[in-house]
Amino acid sequence: MNETITNLWSIPLLIVIPILTAIVVNLLYNRGRAIRAVSIASAAVLLVISLVSPYGFQWFTGQPGVTYDGTYTFNANVFSWKLSLEYYYGPLQQIMISVMSFLLLFVVAISTKSLKKNFGPYIALMFLTYLSAAAIMMVNDFYHLWIAVEIGSLLVAGLVAASGGGAAQKAALKYTFFSALSGSGLAIALALILGITGYANITDAINSVRINDLSGMYNVLYVSFAFLMLSWIYAGGLAPIHPLKSDVYRSAYPHATVMLQTQSKLTLVAIGLVLLRMFGTLPFAREAMLSISILTMVIGIVMALIQTDFRWILAYLIVSHSGLVTVGISLGTFRGIVGGLFQAVNDVIYMSLLLVCCEMVLYFGRGTSIKFSGGLAKRAPLLTVFVILGTLAASGVPPFNGFQSELILIQAALEQGLPEVAAVILMVSVSTFIALFRAIYSIFLRPGDELQQGSERFKLPGTTLMFLVALVAITLVLGIYPQLALNFLTESALKVVFVPWVP
Amino acid sequence: MIELTLQTLSFLAAALLVIIGMAGMLYLDNLIKKLIAFTLLSDGVNLALVSLGYVQGGIVPILEPGASLSDFPNEAALIFGPGIVLTNIVIGVSTTAILAALIVILYKRYGTLKASKVLKGEHE
Amino acid sequence: MIDAFMTVAYLMVIGVTIGAVAALLQKDLLRAAYISGAESIALAFLFHALLAPDLGLTQAIVGTVLMPGIIILAILKTRRHEESD
Amino acid sequence: MGSIDSLYDKIKRHVVAYFTGNGYTDASTGYSAGELQAVVFIMVLAAMFRIFMIPLGIVVILVAAIMVLHFAPVIRVIERENSSDLNRVLFWVFVYFSVIVAVTLWGR
Incomplete structure (x- = not known):
């Protein structure tokens, strides 16, 4: 297959800008307003980049070398080689990363407004969490996948421990x-x-498994499948x-939970x-994935x-709805994958609203x-x-987005x-409706104690109100x-079903 | 009967290290001991990955001047294991640092290092 | 020469295992940290014998200085001996 | 579990606990809804074994029904097993991992 370089700028920027922002925000000690300006500007830039970026590949170590006499060893054939470490930005990556950038923008705005103490490192952790999720989403080789998952799990622990409180630190530990x-x-x-196929690249590994006769080595494939699934379970909960x-x-x-979920x-997807x-294509692999997903939903x-x-x-509920996402993916059919991916998008949006x-x-x-x-x-x-x-x-009532994806899944x-x-x-x-409505009835609708009754109304802060209105608008539009x-999703699902070696 | 070469022995040592590390993480009650058990576990995984690439009677996979190019692929040790292990060592250090920091914070809050008191479940 | 090298390597295989058990059996946490550092030296030598000298160097520095250093810092900030009960 | 209680005793204790035990609280609606949901979920999932073999499905449904009656308030068992105690989670992960490896290797 011929692959062309069409994307030389946006993928590195999506990785580099969060790192730079994290460093800068860490250095701005105790200057709340500057941190707010820098982080909001950076999140907005990330949103714009993810929206306008062209689709394409990013290969590492693809640059021409320099010889002693000052000429380049440039050769057009360099770009026809398939290099191992590879990122891909396609329609699926575009919608997922755009939604995440949108959430990051408002989460950063809310947290810089509501936190009082020095919050530079906290915002830095938020940006690095974004970085790890974006990297996991775009990556097409096992090596970077492993590193991004590891970074992501450490960042989750950091973000939780930074929220303070004994329970948070225990959970992080x-x-x-x-x-x-x-x-x-x-x-x-x-x-x-690597030992079976010789490639770290996922595309090459799949091709190698398909071409070569591995009938004597299925045990090794199964063990690696089990270990990979262990990290899937761990990273996605x-x-x-x-x-x-x-x-x-x-x-x-809760606003940090928006980024965490x-x-x-995204990691699950x-x-x-x-x-x-x-x-x-391994027998019983999809059944194992499906049983884990059903168990997650139920429990x-x-x-x-x-x-x-x-x-x-x-x-x-977030745990249970991640089960909904993975049920769709592990069904393995075109409609199932589309439903799972769409459920992931919808889930992120309405859970953010509730959070x-x-x-x-x-x-x-x-x-x-x-x-x-x-009261x-x-x-x-x-x-x-x-x-x-x-x-x-969240409970899948027709004019909202949860209905559409659950219909596809069913x-x-x-x-x-x-x-x-x-x-x-x-x-x-x-x-979901029962569980949520118990809480809403008790907190909002039930008559409260007399001590808690006051006359004046609580006023929603402006940023939060904007965020809530935007989220409701998105749920309605998508519904x-x-x-x-x-x-955005059909092309990726078709590729996964019919040409799985293409990222 | 499996021949007891260095590779087999180091696989055995790696398995023992992983088992010792897991048992330590499960059964020891002290948080610092759990941390040490964690480093032993990651050492075991590293040792397993390195001994995957060992070639009996082979050479270090560095092409020295004057070495014969034709023998090199047969004699050199495989390098995919070491490539992963180098990253795994670094990841192990950063995880250890984060765990140590969290343990110190929790000690200041609860005044004890006993895992049975600090890491109790939330629903009990 | 080769035989001596290999003999030491076999000894290091045993040393790694014994060091791991010994580190976890200590009541004194500081001593446990030191012993885990010693186990790392044996592991570094074993990496060298398994034809990965670059990893041996990294493990020698990281495993004997950095990791026990972090653990010792944590011990200094908390307490040196395990609680008896 | 060498319990010598008959089924009648279990159901009686269950019903009495509902009406006298802790009295009516905010949590009890959740517990009763959760109990019913859990029972239905278990029966539905047991019925799924029909895709392998229909007689196996019948046997599994019967076993599931007996198990549900044995652990009468199922929700309590589920709640206890869901503790976030580190060792308990590690135990469940080991069980899970061995089951996955065994099933996949056997299914081949």
Whole structure:
């Protein structure tokens, strides 16, 4: 296949700008206004780059060499070589990274406004989290995949520990201890794949597996599949590791959780597609992925039903809805993959809406426990409207975006002859409504204590109001015109199903 | 009967290191001990990856002046393992640093290094 | 010469394992950190014997100075002996 | 679990705990909804084994029903197993990993 260089500037910029911003923001000690200006400008630049960037490849070590007499060893054939370390920016990467940049812009704006102390390192961690998620999304070789996953897990721990509080630090310590197993497992998987195929590049590895006869070495492939799936589970917070991940989601600040859940959804999509492309033809590989996804959905939603704190409920709902994303991917059909990717986009958006509402509940000085609160609807009616809209979107009610992706997922499950999976997806969306509405009733609608009753209304800060309005607008637009997002996703899904060696 | 070459022995040592590290992370109650067990675990993985590339009676994969080019591919040790291990060592150091910092912070907050007190589950 | 080298390598294989167990059995955390550093020296030599001298150098520096250094710093900031109960 | 309680005893204890135990709290709606959901989920997932073999599916459904009745408030068991204790998570990961490797190697 002939590949041409069409993209020489945007992929390096998407990696370099977050690093530079993190360094600069770290150096601006205690200058809140400067940090705010720099970080917002940088996030806006990232959003513009991700929107206007052309599609194409970025190869490392592709530059011409210089000889002693001053001439270049330039040769047009250099660009026809397939180099191993490779990034790719395509339609799927464009929509995912654009959504993440949009969220980063507002999250940075909110956090620089609401935090009081020196928050330079915190913003730096936020940008580095963005960097790791973008790298995982664009990468097409196992080596960079491993490094980006490792960096991402350390950054999650850093971002959670920076939120302060004993629970947050405990969650960070547990999560980092576990990265020992996951990271070593990913390194072993990488070494085994390198040993079998001889390539770190995913495209070349898939071609090598297809061309060469590996019938005697299926055991090695299965072991590397298992280790790679372990890191998938760890980075995305699927079933056996979900207690650690829900601890992480719950104990960070809600606006930091927006970035954390975006990162883990993108990681799930990227590593899931890699697993499907590389190991999708192995018998029982997709079944293993599917069973993990179903287990995640079920346990997440059941645990969300019995929580008594809004933050806990949201944490377990995020876990459960990551199961929805991976069900679509692990079905492995065209419609399933489209549904999974679309669910990832939608999920990131409506969960951000709910998380920002949760942040506002904390900001107004009410606890998020559903036992000792109530009566917030009288004092913050606008927030109540937003949180109810977010609930409707999350539980898949027609005019919102959650409905469209869940419909596609249910159709995909029925097409595959798995009506049970369709039933589980339906029940998850219904139970999402129950779990969220318990919290909303207790916090917002129930008459509160007399001590908490006041006359004056709470006012939403301007940035937050803009963010909420924008998120609601996106959920409505994507719910009414799903083609806007599906146009980006169909090409990638077709490639994964029919030509899996193409990134 | 497997011949006890250096490669087999170091695979064995790597497996023992991984098992010792995992057992230490599971059963030891002290957070610093858990940290040391973590470094042992990553050492074991590194050793396994390095001994994957070992060639019996081979040479270091560096092309010295005067070496014969035709024998080099047969004799040189494979380098994919070491390429990964170099990164893994660096990642291990940074993870150790973050873990140590978190342990110090948690010690200041709770006054103990016992994992059974610090790392209790949230729902118990 | 070669035989002596290989004998030392075999000894280092045993040394790595014994060092790992010994480090985890100490009650004194500082001593455990030192022993894990000694285990790293054995590991560095083993890397050298396994035809990866560059990794041997890296492991010698990182494993004997940096890692125990970090752990010793953490011990100095917390406490030296394990709690008995 | 050498329990000698009959099924009647289990159900009676369950019902009594609902109406007298801690009284009606905010959490009890969640617990009852979660219990029902968990039971339905388990039965639906047990029914999925029909894709391998229909008799196997029938057997698994029966086993699942007996297990559900044995661990009567299922939600309590699930809640206990979901603790974020590090060792417990590590244990579940080892179980999971061995199951995945065993199933994939066997399925080949």
